[in-house]
Amino acid sequence: MFGSMKSGANAYAKIDIETGVLAASPHxxxxxxxxxxxxSVRMAQQHMKQGNIEDKGRAISKAISIIDDGLRASLNVDAGGDLALSLDSLYEYMCNRLLQANLKNQPDMLEEVHVLLQDLKDAWDVIEPGAAAQVKQIQQINAQQIPKVASYGDLGLRSSTFASA
Known part of the structure; x- marks a missing residue:
């Protein structure tokens, strides 16, 4: 009886997540x-502490999949340049640390990855979605409103005026 209620709750949770994904912005x-x-990393830490090897491995695998197939795969090296390359290397490092943590049963390695992920997430959280578009719009407005000055003569000044100042 409780098993069917649990699976029903899981189904609703899955639908809620899928709906959130479909409605979400890229940010x-x-x-x-x-x-x-x-x-997933926190779950792996709990399972490691409890000695639950199977669930620890499953949680670590999920974290690796999210990092590699989600975060890393979403990088655009052409547009992101050096930053995207650095993130790619960092994501690869995190996946390797998670593998080592699983093999060696090292909670400190899990904590290291958790801290790295949290730092990146904190940085991502302060990025305003659409900020780049707003900056570009402001630059376009400024370019239209501020007249281009070709030379000192256009201002009615002689270049020698600045030399004597």
Whole structure:
């Protein structure tokens, strides 16, 4: 009886997550990936502490999948340049640390990855969605409103005026 209620609750939770993903902006999707990876690492820490090897492995695998197939796969190296390359290397490092943590049963490695993920998520949280578009719009408005000055002569000044100042 309780098993069917639990599976029903899981089905509703899955639908809620899927609905959230479909309605989310690209920025929100990245936040959701960070949240999922952080939750999986915390679950792995709990399972490691309890000696639950199977669930620890499952949680670590999920974290690796989110980092590699989600965060890392979403990088655009052409547009992101050096920053995207650095993040790619960092995500690869995190996946390797998670593998080592699983093999060696090292909680400190899990904590290291959790701290790295949390730092990245905190930075991502302060990024205003659409901030780049707003900056570009302001630059376009400024370019239209501020007249271009070709030379000192256009201002009615002689270049020698500045030399004597």
């Amino acid at each position: 929100k999707l990245i936040v959701m990936l960070f949240d999922g990876a952080l939750t």
